Amino acid sequence: MRFIRACKSEVLNGWVATGRVPAVCILFASCLVLSSCAAVRTNHFKQFSQAGVAYSNAVTVLVEESGSTAIDADSMVLVKTRPGLSVADRSEAILEHNRLLRERLAILGDLKRHARLLGSYFEALGALAESDKPSQIGAATEGVVQALGKLHPSIQSAKIGNAPVADFVGGITKIVVAHFKAAALEDELKKHGQTIERELELQQGALRALAQQMRTDLQAQIQQHESTEVVVPFARDAPLPGGWADDRKGILRSQMSLASVDAAADAATKLKIAFVALTEGQLQLVDVPTLVAEINAIVTLIESVQGKPSKP
Amino acid sequence: MTDFEISTQTLDQLRETFLKMTSPEWDLALIGKSEEVVNGAAMALLLVQRARLRLENAELTEIRDKLVDNEKGLEEGRTEVNKALDRLDQIEGALNAITSFLAIVGRVISLA
Numbered sequence: 539m540r541f542i543r544a545c546k547s548e549v550l551n552g553w554v555a556t557g558r559v560p561a562v563c564i565l566f567a568s569c570l571v572l573s574s575c576a577a578v579r580t581n582h583f584k585q586f587s588q589a590g591v592a593y594s595n596a597v598t599v600l601v602e603e604s605g606s607t608a609i610d611a612d613s614m615v616l617v618k619t620r621p622g623l624s625v626a627d628r629s630e631a632i633l634e635h636n637r638l639l640r641e642r643l644a645i646l647g648d649l650k651r652h653a654r655l656l657g658s659y660f661e662a663l664g665a666l667a668e669s670d671k672p673s674q675i676g677a678a679t680e681g682v683v684q685a686l687g688k689l690h691p692s693i694q695s696a697k698i699g700n701a702p703v704a705d706f707v708g709g710i711t712k713i714v715v716a717h718f719k720a721a722a723l724e725d726e727l728k729k730h731g732q733t734i735e736r737e738l739e740l741q742q743g744a745l746r747a748l749a750q751q752m753r754t755d756l757q758a759q760i761q762q763h764e765s766t767e768v769v770v771p772f773a774r775d776a777p778l779p780g781g782w783a784d785d786r787k788g789i790l791r792s793q794m795s796l797a798s799v800d801a802a803a804d805a806a807t808k809l810k811i812a813f814v815a816l817t818e819g820q821l822q823l824v825d826v827p828t829l830v831a832e833i834n835a836i837v838t839l840i841e842s843v844q845g846k847p848s849k850p
Numbered sequence: 851m852t853d854f855e856i857s858t859q860t861l862d863q864l865r866e867t868f869l870k871m872t873s874p875e876w877d878l879a880l881i882g883k884s885e886e887v888v889n890g891a892a893m894a895l896l897l898v899q900r901a902r903l904r905l906e907n908a909e910l911t912e913i914r915d916k917l918v919d920n921e922k923g924l925e926e927g928r929t930e931v932n933k934a935l936d937r938l939d940q941i942e943g944a945l946n947a948i949t950s951f952l953a954i955v956g957r958v959i960s961l962a
Contacts, residue, residue, distance in 0.1 A: 615896065618892070619892035622891070627896075635900065642906070648917075648918070649910070649914055656924060658928060659927055662927075663931055666931050681949040685952035686952060688956050718934075718937075722931070729930065733920060733927060737923075740917050741917075743916075744910075747906075754865045758869060761872050768874075769877070769878065773878055
């Protein structure tokens with residue numbers, strides 16, 4: 539009841555009665571301008587978070603694939619060198635290489651877990667940026683004023699300018715909450731901007747290392763396949779195997795899988811550029827949809843690596 | 851030269867050697883060579899691969915450890931952002947509760 543009396547106070551009646559409406563309209567117009575700036579900035583955060591989530595998914599795929607190619611390359615080496623080894627050397631080799639690969643897979647597991655954490659950070663950022671709470675809270679505020687209006691007719695019939703007070707209050711609340719959202723995002727950028735910058739630098743290093751390892755593993759397998767299926771059979775005196783020409787064509791065309799690895803190494807650099815643009819309020823200069831599409835394309839290319847020739 | 855630079859250079863050389871020893875040119879060069887030479891080349895390739903695995907694992911371990919060090923900041927950021935979302939949820943929840951309460955008050959008053 540006290541709340542109802544407060545709403546009936548001179549503040550509301552005074553504004554309407556004493557001609558302060560124009561000042562209120564100016565205030566409302568100013569809020570609208572600020573609201574549109576906040577909306578642009580919030581949209582930047584939303585776009586950046588989309589790029590971040592796409593990147594985290596791509597890293598997970600790359601890490602998974604790098605483990606598989608490492609195992610395949612090592613198997614190729616073991617099979618190739620086996621005829622020249624004694625039983626003791628073979629036993630020692632298989633045990634030691636299995637141990638090293640298990641160690642590799644454990645490290646890659648940690649990198650995947652970390653990529654998922656990074657992805658969940660970007661998802662949270664995106665959820666806040668995309669949140670429809672300003673509209674929902676604005677509507678809830680209108681609901682309160684309308685409920686008050688049912689209790690007291692003077693509230694129901696009150697207007698700000700020509701707008702019913704419920705609509706006016708709801709509109710202002712929407713703007714205020716949108717600002718709260720934008721301020722929360724900017725606050726996050728200030729508090730953890732350095733963490734994200736460091737993260738993206740480390741990601742650049744991680745992707746570069748993974749890409750180099752994967753490139754070597756893939757290239758070695760492609761070379762060995764070329765050697766055993768095409769070059770050495772051609773050099774020897776024995777008749778060529780059936781399908782030799784098709785094998786040769788497939789091998790010569792397989793350079794595409796190496797290009798996908800090189801593209802993957804660029805993903806972290808591109809995301810870092812987008813982040814720097816976000817911190818400087820220049821994200822509109824970055825074509826974020828294209829960046830997201832490029833990162834997603836990397837996933838497709840990396841997955842196509844699974845079709846690489848794997849015979850040692 | 852720093853340890854990192856030495857390690858990187860060693861790894862680059864190992865990779866280069868590894869690719870040479872798995873190339874068609876290398877296999878062609880071994881054709882017609884004695885069993886001793888061929889077996890020696892096989893053992894050399896195995897040792898190069900083993901050294902490569904070890905150094906690459908060490909490289910990834912170092913990167914992984916630095917990423918893990920950065921996780922606290924990421925977790926904090928995620929928590930803060932989720933708190934901001936929760937605050938918005940609470941505001942909406944409180945306003946909806948007030949509306950429901952006022953509706954009840956309205957029914958009581960009208961009955962009176």
